[in-house]
Amino acid sequence: MIIKKLIIAEKPDVMKKFINALEPSAKSHKYAKYTYFYEGTQYIFASACGHLFQAKMPEEIDANNKQWKIEKLQLPDILPLKAISSSKAYFNCLKELVKRNDIDEIVVCTDPDREGQLIWALIAKNLKMSAPVTRVWIHEWTKAGLSKAFKDRKDNTYYKNLETAGLCRMQADYFIGMNGTRVNTKAFGGYKNVINEGRVQSPTRFLVAKLEKEIQNFKPEDYWTITLTTTSDDSEHLSLQSGRLSHKEASSLEAQLHSLPYTMHKEVNLKEVRCPMLYKTNDVNMEAINALGLSAEKTTNILQKLYQDYGLTTYPRTDIQQISVSSSKEVMKIVDSLDGIGLVDEIIDDIKENHRTFQKHLINFSAGEMPHEAITPTYDGEPSKIIGQLSSEEKAVYLMVVKRFLQGFYPPAKVEETKVSTDANGVKFSCTGKIIVEANWMKINGIPKDNILPHITDGKDYHYVNHKVEKKTTKPPARYTEASLLKAMENAGRFVEDKKAKSILKEVKGIGTEATRSDILKKLYKTGFLVKKGKVIYPTDKTMALVDILPNSPLTSPMMTAQLETKLSMVEKGKMSFKEFMGSVNEQVDELVNSAKDNSGKTIDSVAPIKSQSSQKSLDSIGICPFCGREMKENSKSYYCPGYKDGCNFSIWKEIAGKKISKTTVRTLLNKGQTSKLKGFTSRNGKKFDAVLHINKGTHKVEFKF
Incomplete structure (x- = not known):
């Protein structure tokens, strides 16, 4: 029997990079639809698909959590897990492979960071393994870099503190998000008016609300x-x-x-x-928003596609702006691959003819670990064959990455x-x-x-x-665009007064990560806390009301992230235990529960975009349905909610009691819940009368108020 090593990567594309680096002749074996492992004479290569497990929902953990209350959830110290259904085949494949008798070592090759260590830890909790487990820490993503990282692998127990920190981060986000959402929804929202909370999304919407208050209170001079x-x-x-x-x-x-x-x-x-530093994720997003008019979500999707589907660019979710010394030795291969594709031919000719070299400030010469490198073109992506397949937007983003990289060959x-x-x-x-x-x-x-x-x-x-x-x-401060809000999230230390917290937020690069900020904005739009009109982002009345009701909640400030990151750093260094960390998280949960209890009874209406004299003209929509949050539509007879297929039948007739209802009146009604006193209604007896129109939240209808 030939003894082999099982190599487990975080994602299929990384698995293929290791195959290319260690045993290119390994043959593919189909385990299930879309799920493969590869086997050679020395190694077996398999992968996860990102996270394969997640924590169970509160009601799955304890029946007492089924009913939403202004009380702390009943949760154990360590959250029980469940498999993510869409990725079960990946786990089942791993479960079968670790049972093999011909495996003498399991080599973990998940991403070299806290999240990568957590992904493996959650998988390992559900596997029965007899072979020893080692861990590869990837410094450089070139073929030579992966080979070296594999050679230098360590026993996985060396990263035990990092694993604990990853588990702490996951549990903290769960405890804060789940408790905050349920408690605040019960206290201030209700059915179809969920108050979503989270360690990153809550302070992000607070940044937008804080700016809106500055605009509202601004006095021109x-x-x-x-x-x-x-x-x-x-x-x-x-x-x-x-x-x-x-x-x-x-x-x-x-x-x-x-x-x-x-x-x-x-x-x-x-x-x-x-020349500017190489691209990190936030930089690409901000430039694509400003120069190309793309949304952060669109740009993020394009970057992922350029990396994963086309192989034209390096890993797209990074906060690093340099490349490694080893990668810098391969830069001319990238230049050669770009030659003749019709985008930058003159620049390529100039670099080659003048024997230009890559600028040193773009190379990381330190011995420190680089979990990822900057976003650059790849040298083995074959752009000459693929460029014709790209959409105009994909080509534009790719050209941005290419030009930023090529600038690195020129002196100041x-x-x-x-x-x-x-x-x-x-x-x-x-x-x-x-x-x-x-x-x-x-x-x-x-x-x-x-x-x-x-x-x-x-x-x-x-x-x-x-x-x-x-x-x-004098003019009021400009409202956020997606680009400026992404920048504000990255530089969240500007919004706290505590010097230590400022320093920590600067070190951890703000709230959210390069991988999650775009998703956070998407979630805030979807849940009705922010609305985007053109390029400008506005808070909804729901957001403004929540900030007014809970001005001192721990969820409203980036301080929570600063405090959390401080303790996570202590966990990573072995200076704080899991139990101590979770004790501090539970204290924060107690604080947000008490804050909700102290202010309960104040109702936050469902979604309605904020309107002011300065912003009214730019908000051209009719408004938002107060019961389900969808954008209201218009037909010949009414303004209606398109959610009727899901049971929302809210509508406003264009003529009520003989009076035509203007779009301006409808906007006021949707925004404030009622109008001022209107004249010109006619009763069934033919008598004229005046009345206020208001939305009855019990009947979901527009009714008169006298």
Whole structure:
């Protein structure tokens, strides 16, 4: 009997990378539909499909949890698991393979991070294994890197603390999310008005609500600016701008401008600007939103497809912006693979003809572990054969990744920055200009338009030509777009005052991860807490009301994540036990339950987009059904909810008691639950009367209120 090693990867595509690195001749064996393992002379290769197990639902754990209450759920210290039905074949395959007598070692190759360790831990809890288990920690995803990682594998017990931290994170999210959702729904929501809570989604919607309050409370102020035009050493004139002035300051200065001398002070700095770091997931999402108009969800799906289906790019869910030393030795293979595909041929020719090398700041020379590398093109993806299969959006995102990578072959751009300033009776006027002296990497995406100033001699006096006074008004902060909200989630430390919490949130890169932030936004739209109109994100009244009712709930602040990550770090280092960690989680759960109890009795209406004078024009929808959260539709006779197939029959007639109901009135009714007093209704007896229309939440109908 030939003894073999069983290699278990996290996903089928990673399994194939190990096959390519260790035993390319291994043959495939079909276990079930879509489920395969591979066997060679030395190794058997199998995989999970991400998570194969999840915690049971509260009502499956204890019958007392079936009824939703403003009480803490009855949950054991360690949550019982159940198999994910869609992935059972993967587990059953593993269960059969570990029984084989010809296996002397099980080699775990899940992703090199806390989540990867958790995925294996949950699988292992449900397997009966006799062979020893080792763990591969992947530093580099090249063939050579995977081979080295396999060679350097360690006993899986070495990662026991990481496994415990993964289990702690899973249980914390479950305890907080399940308790928070049920308690707050029972306290403030109700049937078809679920108040979904979660460690990441709750503080995310709080960020949007907090900004909305700032906009609502914003008081515009008038100010004045002066544009001063003077002579220069050229025939062209020079324009300089003042700062903010009061009306009195502007009027006083304006009368003197024509008679003052203007001594110019000139500062010129030559700067070297390095090319940007390679892409991490959040960067691709933000740029695709801003440059291509794609949603975060769409971009995430495209990145996954480019990686998994086409093999054109590296792992798409990463917060790393560099590549490893080993990968840097393969960069010319990527350049060669891009040659002739018709997207960047001139750039490829330039790199090769000038023997350009990859910039060092894009390479990680440290000995630290890199669970993933930056998103780059692959050298074995065969883009010349696949490029024709891509949709226009897929090609656009792929080109973004390609260009960001190719910028790395060019030296820093040289930029000359010039600042000119002068003084007029104590008021400073200034202007800046920029000249791209050597574009270098900037050529890849187009050289920025230069703002070239006319020639000025430092210390020389120049004459007045004319001026312009403008009255301006301060503007409220801009609402979030998906790009700016993703950035806010990544930089959540800005929204807490505690210095230690700021530091922790910066270290863990905010709330959520590169892999989950897009899904969090999708969930917040789906559950009626946020609504997107065009590119702008608005909180719904449901969100605003919840924040008002629970201003001090632990769920409203990124602080919860900071505290959780601090303790998870202690668990990973062996300085905190599982029991101690869960004790602190239970304290947080007690706090959110008590917060709900203290404020219960206040009702949060179902979904309705927030409306204000500044946002009304941009919100062109009719509104949201107050009972099921669907977007209301319109036909010739009514405004109706399209959820009638699921039992929601809510509608508003376009004519009620002889009075035509305008779309504006309908929006008010959906937004506030009732209108102001309306005139012009006619009774069955032909008498005119005035009344308020309101939505009766008991009958689900629009009724009169006198």
